Amino acid sequence: MRVAFDDKKFYKDMTKFVEYTEGFLQGVQNAKPQILDKLGKEVIERIKEFVDANARVNPQALHHIYEWSMTGTPQGRLFDLGYRVSGAGISFNYTFRQSTSISDGSTVPFYDKARIMEMGIPVTIRPRKKVLAFEDNGEQVFTSKPVVVANPGGEETTGALEQTLETFFNSYFTQAYLNSSQIFDYLKNPFPYKDNVQRGVRGGRGYGRSVGYSWASGGAAA
Secondary structure (H helix, E strand, O other): HHHHHHHHHHHHHHHHHHHHHHHHHHHHOOOHHHHHHHHHHHHHHHHHHHHHHHHHHHHHHHHEEOOOOOOOHHHEOOOEEEEEEEEEEEEEEEEEEEOOOOOOOOOOOOOHHHHHHHHHOOEEEEOOOOOEEEHHHHHHEEOOOOOOEEOOOOOOOOOOOHHHHHHHOOOOOHHHHHHHOHHHHHHOOHHHHOOOOHHHHHHHHHHHHHHHHHHHHHHHHH
């Protein structure tokens, strides 16, 4: 029995297969901005939920980043989260909103309370009239002099949001988020690569690039 083996065709097919594979990976790389943009939006929502949950558990540390009496509620947030996609990857940031609510015993909002308490900035309170009246350890105090509050939020609030975000990325992100992310589930199974191998052998690099980009950007839209 004689078997003829066309080594030229085999070499040509293997070359096309390698080109298809390289093209697929290039297509995935080209879709990276869309993937990171989708990831950024998804992570932002998870961070908000994470901060809210921690605020409800530990209001002493995180009450300052919410309106008065609204700690841990989405409607009371005094922080905004954002992200930026660049050639280096994705970075996250936060900013603070101005408070508009009025606490018990006050007549005006503590406008910059989230930033001031997070950073532990001292606050000077000056009497709007002749005398400043307030309670100190249950005693009524009257003074005509300005009062300096060294840490208006208490030691627990200083850097509390920053610490919560570090916990999210250092622990929760890798231990819980990655296991439940829809986009990561999608990207773990590059089924179009296998399903299109035969066409890829004919189409080569260009076809592989198209398949890879379509699959990866489809994950970004999932």
